Amino acid sequence: MQHNEIKYVRASDISSYYMCPRLVYFQRRQVHALAVAAVRADFFKALSHSLGSVMLSPRPELALDDAITRASDDSLLIYGPSYEQTIVGSAAEAREIAMQIVTGLIQEKGQHGEEALMGILFPRTTGTTLYSEKLRISGTVDKIVMAGGAPVPVIISPSQPPKNGVYASDRIRLAAYAMLLGEKYDALCSLGAVEYVPGWCLRRAEIRYEDKRKALYARNRVMDMDRGRMPEAERGKWCGACGHSDACSVKPSLLSSLFK
Numbered sequence: 001m002q003h004n005e006i007k008y009v010r011a012s013d014i015s016s017y018y019m020c021p022r023l024v025y026f027q028r029r030q031v032h033a034l035a036v037a038a039v040r041a042d043f044f045k046a047l048s049h050s051l052g053s054v055m056l057s058p059r060p061e062l063a064l065d066d067a068i069t070r071a072s073d074d075s076l077l078i079y080g081p082s083y084e085q086t087i088v089g090s091a092a093e094a095r096e097i098a099m100q101i102v103t104g105l106i107q108e109k110g111q112h113g114e115e116a117l118m119g120i121l122f123p124r125t126t127g128t129t130l131y132s133e134k135l136r137i138s139g140t141v142d143k144i145v146m147a148g149g150a151p152v153p154v155i156i157s158p159s160q161p162p163k164n165g166v167y168a169s170d171r172i173r174l175a176a177y178a179m180l181l182g183e184k185y186d187a188l189c190s191l192g193a194v195e196y197v198p199g200w201c202l203r204r205a206e207i208r209y210e211d212k213r214k215a216l217y218a219r220n221r222v223m224d225m226d227r228g229r230m231p232e233a234e235r236g237k238w239c240g241a242c243g244h245s246d247a248c249s250v251k252p253s254l255l256s257s258l259f260k
């Protein structure tokens, strides 16, 4: 692999850096990993895109069940039978928490109004990929909604929400998106949001200078990794779902030589 071909640091690498720097090292080198977590995340993303129709239905519970079946069928078409177990498991998980999802959507409508909810569920754009040569960052923003004339990046997350606010890694990813959107639209992008699909809730987050600084710090460290420096492993709760655990247990000096 020629490291100098990598020009941009992805916003997803920046947020992963704050989960485990070594995870980013593997991701950047495209070491094969079981994509179970990615398939599950895509399933919940597909489900999120159907929630607007669910809320327009007179029977949201039934419409959600149909949406789960559709997301499951579509995921099978995309990923094939090798991931059937993961997809069936994700659909079962979604059915278990279906009432939480509907309740969360109804609560959001009650608190912020139908127009605001529909603005999130039927966003201005979805899956927009942005590149900035100046920032040396790229990223695909799940949803972009407009608020007060400024673009607001929205992450669709397959995680249960934290007790309060958003996860630190999501906050920094939003800051990276905000910088990309600010450059594209020549606007100050000071707000972001995370849609936590399981136990549906929308958490808004102010984009702080500190978050942008952390995003740029992670970008610089990731560029160091591209030059060959392998970071320490940050062992913890993410290891269970990490597809790189086998490679990660190899001695660091040996790993660095393997990926040169």
Ligand code: SF4
Pocket: 020, 021, 022, 023, 026, 233, 234, 235, 236, 238, 239, 242, 243, 244, 245, 248
């Ligand atoms: S197994 Fe754990 S420490 Fe190793 S790369 Fe994955 S998340 Fe990081």
